[in-house]
Amino acid sequence: MKPFALPKPPKWLREVGWRTVAGGLLLGGIIHIVATLAVPLAGQGNAFAKLAQALPVNRMVILAPPSPGKEPLPFLTPDALYAICRYDISVDSLQVTAQLAHLGWTLSLHTPQGDNFYVMPAQPARRSDVVLTLIPGGDRVEFAPSQRRIGAPDTNIPSPSTEGLILVRAPLKGLAWRAEAEAILRRASCVPIKR
């Protein structure tokens, strides 16, 4: 019986030095880190870039309901209406008002990179009127986990970026509720106010 022997590697592979492999792994690690960190900065296909061109600045707009071929964003909850405001607070602050009528409704604030730095959900069994002022917020120290807010009562919300998106999501309970949801969303607003 022949003893078991590993197949001999091809000759070219035997020419590869360990320094080549180690150097490749080291550079590969650097490329991995740089590529991962660079993707959020590229900004080409992000949600803000997709929506921003079609949206006026500092005005709440109700989007057409998602339908095949007309999805504002991929994987967006389809049976809902959306009011959206592209904000720019480089000059003035912004007063945001919205009513959250039913469970599932949310008001959320996002940076251009998609970070959701504030979210207010509807409360069970009662309507919530939300009024808040979006102000410039300084640097990222604002976003330590202990300082994050879910529906906190303070009305001045510092934004980490001068631009971003305000989104009101209104899930539909059925077609019969659509007119009511649209009427409530039409009352939502984002209005510049002097600082």
Add this chain to the structure above:
Amino acid sequence: MSLFSNIFINLAVFAAIALGGGLGSAWYMIEAGSRLSTRSFGPWTTWTAAGRPEADPYTRAHTVRNGLLPLASTLELTYRAKSDSRGGKINSACDYAIVMEGFDSAWWNLAAFDARGRLIHNPADRYAFSSDTVMRESDGRAIISLARDARPGNWLPIGGGSRVTLVLTIQDPALAAAVYDGASPKPLPPIERVACR
């Protein structure tokens, strides 16, 4: 082997490891995720820090690259499934059943998309069910049937002959916190394959 060919081989292997390994591993971690950034419960996978400003770089890159606008995972989590509970890819040639139970206090939504996150055209114009729109059994369970052709009850059409991605959104801060902290939350519904054509 000549010195020239030796240098050429080493350069080629160096570039293959650096570029292929570096970019390939980054792509995998950003698109598919890993235990560093995702948690899986049966066929469902969620990015545990999605939407959070303090999210890890892979989660932030995943959000930006896919054009997503998630709510912070402190409030609600979005789970995606591309496979059924037996591991087979979800596709429109098969019928599936999902039983939602145990989420009575939370708002939830179950939607069907194609693999790229687009809605699947269907004559019923139905793309999702939520805790508000689903019809329930007498015991409170909601049975959702995913099929190409109409079914009685909660029929979610998945026609089109392609791969299907299911998205389950659950707005429950306690559940979201449990998932983020690594605890074992209440089980998510299995995706049962009923029949295939």
